[in-house]
Amino acid sequence: MKTLVVISGKGGTGKTTISSSFAYLAKNKNIADCDVEAPNLNLILNNKLIKKEQYIGGKIANINKVKCIKCGICKDKCRFGAINSNYEIEEAKCEGCGVCFNVCPNNAIEMMDDETGNILLSDISGGKFAYGKLNIGADGAGKVVTEIRESLKKYHNADLTIIDGSPGIGCVVMASITGCDAAVVVTEPTQSGLDDMKRVISLLEFFDIKAYVIINKYDININKSEEIKKSCKENEIEVISEIPFDNYVNKAIKENKPVILFEESLAAEEIKKAWNYVKEELKI
Amino acid sequence: MNISVLSGKGGTGKTTISTNLAVRLTTKGYKTQYLDFDVEEPNGFIFLKPQIKNREDVAVKVPQIDEDLCNGCGLCAKKCNFNAISVVKGKVVLFEKLCHSCGLCSIICPQKAVTETDRVIGKIEKGFNGKLITYRGILNIGEPMGVPIIEKLQEQTKSDYINIIDSPPGSSCNVVHSIEGSDYSILVTEPTKFGLHDLKIAVKVVEKFNIPYGVVINKSQQDNIIEDFCNKNNIKIIAKIPFDRKIAHKYSKGDLLINDEKIASIFDSIISEVVEVD
Numbered sequence: 001m002k003t004l005v006v007i008s009g010k011g012g013t014g015k016t017t018i019s020s021s022f023a024y025l026a027k028n029k030n031i032a033d034c035d036v037e038a039p040n041l042n043l044i045l046n047n048k049l050i051k052k053e054q055y056i057g058g059k060i061a062n063i064n065k066v067k068c069i070k071c072g073i074c075k076d077k078c079r080f081g082a083i084n085s086n087y088e089i090e091e092a093k094c095e096g097c098g099v100c101f102n103v104c105p106n107n108a109i110e111m112m113d114d115e116t117g118n119i120l121l122s123d124i125s126g127g128k129f130a131y132g133k134l135n136i137g138a139d140g141a142g143k144v145v146t147e148i149r150e151s152l153k154k155y156h157n158a159d160l161t162i163i164d165g166s167p168g169i170g171c172v173v174m175a176s177i178t179g180c181d182a183a184v185v186v187t188e189p190t191q192s193g194l195d196d197m198k199r200v201i202s203l204l205e206f207f208d209i210k211a212y213v214i215i216n217k218y219d220i221n222i223n224k225s226e227e228i229k230k231s232c233k234e235n236e237i238e239v240i241s242e243i244p245f246d247n248y249v250n251k252a253i254k255e256n257k258p259v260i261l262f263e264e265s266l267a268a269e270e271i272k273k274a275w276n277y278v279k280e281e282l283k284i
Numbered sequence: 285m286n287i288s289v290l291s292g293k294g295g296t297g298k299t300t301i302s303t304n305l306a307v308r309l310t311t312k313g314y315k316t317q318y319l320d321f322d323v324e325e326p327n328g329f330i331f332l333k334p335q336i337k338n339r340e341d342v343a344v345k346v347p348q349i350d351e352d353l354c355n356g357c358g359l360c361a362k363k364c365n366f367n368a369i370s371v372v373k374g375k376v377v378l379f380e381k382l383c384h385s386c387g388l389c390s391i392i393c394p395q396k397a398v399t400e401t402d403r404v405i406g407k408i409e410k411g412f413n414g415k416l417i418t419y420r421g422i423l424n425i426g427e428p429m430g431v432p433i434i435e436k437l438q439e440q441t442k443s444d445y446i447n448i449i450d451s452p453p454g455s456s457c458n459v460v461h462s463i464e465g466s467d468y469s470i471l472v473t474e475p476t477k478f479g480l481h482d483l484k485i486a487v488k489v490v491e492k493f494n495i496p497y498g499v500v501i502n503k504s505q506q507d508n509i510i511e512d513f514c515n516k517n518n519i520k521i522i523a524k525i526p527f528d529r530k531i532a533h534k535y536s537k538g539d540l541l542i543n544d545e546k547i548a549s550i551f552d553s554i555i556s557e558v559v560e561v562d
Contacts, residue, residue, distance in 0.1 A: 009325050011294010011453045016478065037454030038292045038482040059365055079386055092460050092493075097386030098365050111365075136485075136492050137460035142428065167294035167453050168324035171428035191538035192299065192327040199325060202425045220529070221536035253476050254507075 002282045003161040005034075005180040005209075009196030011167035013188045014216040017249055019164040020044040021260035021271045022184075022278075023124070030158040031124065033131035034145045034176040035166035036117065044258055047122035047129045055132070055147055057116030057140035059096035061089050067108035074100035074109065092137045116140045119148055121155060128156040142171035146178075160284050167196075169203045177203070182210045182282060184240075184274075188217050189224035194231065201237060211237050212281070214274055218242040241274035243267050286447045287558060288321075288466040290489070292482030294453035296474045297502035297525070298322070300535060301554075302450035303331040304542045305470075308551040310416040314559070315445045318413075319437050320420035321462040322452040323406060323430040330538040334411030334418040342421070342433045343402035345385040349376045353397035360389035360398060381428055406433045408440075417445070434461045441465070446559060455485050463490065468558050469497040470522070475507040483510065487519070498522035498557065522557045523550050 006019040020041060023031045033041035061082070063074075068087050075083045078100055082093035101109045117134040130152045132144045152161060165176040177183060183204050187197040197213065204211045213232050218225040225242065232239050248265035252258060260268045289302045299322075306318035320328040347360070347369070356374030368382035369389060380403055390398040406423040419440050421433040430452070438461070441447040451462040463469060469490045473483040483499070490497045497519075501510050504524040514521050525531070525547070534541055542548045 010327070011325075012296060012474075037456050037459075038294070038485055040293075040478045040481060043477055043481060077387070077391065092464075095384050095386065096365055097384055097388055098363065099386050099388045099391060102363065102388060102392055134456060136455055136489050137457060139457050141454075141456045169425060170324045170423060170430050170458070172454075172456075173324075174426075174428050188536075190536035191330045192325075193536075195327065195330065196325045199425060206426045220532050224536050250476060253478060256477070 003180045005163040005177050006184045007165035008186045009200035010193050013186045015186050016040045020258040024258045024260050025275045026160050028159040029127040030152040030161040031129040032148050032163045034163050036132035036134045036141050036144045039131045041164050047124045049122050051121040053119045055116050055119050056113045057143040058114045059111040060094050060114040061100050062110050062112050064108045069106050073103050077103050127158050142175035145175035185211050185213045189221040213239045214241045216243045217245040219244050240277045241270050243270040286466045287468050288449040288451050288463040289470045290451040291472045292486035296472045298472050299327050301472050302448050303328050306448040317417040317445045317447045320450045323421035323423040323433045326420045328450050332413045334413045336411040338410040340408050341404045342406050342436050343404045344432050345400040346380045346383050346403045347389045347398045348401040350397045353395045431461050466495050469495045472500045474503045475510050503527040523554045
């Protein structure tokens with residue numbers, strides 16, 4: 001089984017457009033939307049929800065007001081400022097470390113399960129699709145990503161897993177790229193797109209994962225596209241596709257379909273080429 | 285006054301709004317700071333091109349084990365809620381990147397074998413664009429947690445300044461730590477189903493913390509999908525920036541938009557809506 005992750009560094013470059021089309025083109029597959037903070041793939045993939053599971057990713061402290069003697073030790077030792085002057089836990093700040101629980105002289109603090117979010121599993125044609133819904137401000141988004149990937153493995157033995165990643169380079173992205181066979185980096189011809197691509201490629205190098213670059217909307221600024229290609233060449237990274245700006249992309253999102261289904265779309269044509277290339281490289 | 289700019293979805297125009305707003309405020313004579321809290325991919329300086337005056341490392345505390353004192357009892361590993369410590373054959377193994385720097389292991393070690401040491405995870409840069417003070421946080425490649433840098437950036441906000449906080453995308457801990465203490469949030473979206481879906485997430489975030497907010501529609505076209513949602517839910521739309529390939533081209537080069545009179549007036553209306561209220 002092979003795993004391909006689609007990431008970008010910068011947000012809004014077209015990860016979901018690419019991965020939804022790849023998802024359509026792949027045969028025996030698992031699809032994971034690992035952009036757990038703002039998941040969009042479920043809007044595009046025709047899927048039928050079969051299972052929803054609560055995910056507990058951590059702990060949160062709770063102070064028993066009757067037992068609390070307001071000695072102040074917990075407040076003093078908490079490094080996250082999570083205990084306010086009324087000796088109540090500020091949920092958004094508590095990281096669930098358990099320092100307060102361990103230092104309280106009166107056993108007034110208990111550690112409770114903290115729901116990180118939900119994991120949803122769906123049927124799609126040719127496989128399974130999983131995504132997460134993170135609770136607002138939840139710690140442990142990376143753990144939800146790992147859980148999404150694990151749950152897919154349990155339910156369907158696929159030839160290929162495609163992961164739609166999130167922007168950035170932090171814990172969520174790291175959990176998404178861990179153990180992947182290759183990464184498609186979707187960028188756009190802007191200075192931000194270029195800088196962010198470089199950062200995410202460094203991260204992939206750090207994890208020893210091969211990167212393939214797609215320049216989306218390459219004709220918005222041809223000079224920047226050339227700069228991106230030059231930067232890739234210097235780092236021996238292949239640019240496998242240059243997708244033109246195409247109104248069909250927005251039309252597709254509006255109609256809840258992958259753009260690949262629009263025969264006249266120039267973007268679809270380029271995505272197909274990119275897919276065939278990746279398929280060949282991954283030997284699937 | 286702290287104004288945070290967020291979006292849920294990435295790439296809707298947070299940095300475009302934040303940088304242009306900060307420069308426009310400065311031009312109008314407001315004491316302003318721009319702070320890039322998107323520490324995983326900070327892009328604001330591309331547009332502001334500040335002269336960097338100061339760089340400072342951001343470090344977190346991680347445990348350090350005195351092997352002469354440690355008897356391998358394993359209590360630290362057992363108590364660590366982040367699985368950052370394990371004890372193999374009586375020897376402590378640390379997974380520093382999982383550590384949240386809570387200090388529990390050093391508190392509970394019966395042998396007093398745990399002290400703490402600094403580990404650098406990124407840096408903060410300070411610079412100037414004319415009178416505009418600019419900060420950005422940068423998370424080192426391979427580091428999972430940006431929150432400690434975000435907290436350090438929070439310390440740089442000044443109460444007698446307008447602080448424009450360019451927030452990260454998403455809805456998790458990074459975002460919540462960025463908008464803490466905001467007097468107003470600007471939610472930037474685009475008129476697509478993705479934009480709307482993620483705007484709803486951003487609305488949940490600011491409502492959870494009772495922060496007053498308004499919406500900016502970027503790349504606005506004929507589609508009224510955002511307007512319909514906002515009207516239905518009594519959410520104020522404070523500005524619309526039209527979709528225009530010329531704007532996209534300017535952005536792509538790393539240029540600000542407010543040299544254009546028409547765009548500047550859009551930012552003036554944001555300022556009168558958000559800042560110039562009594």
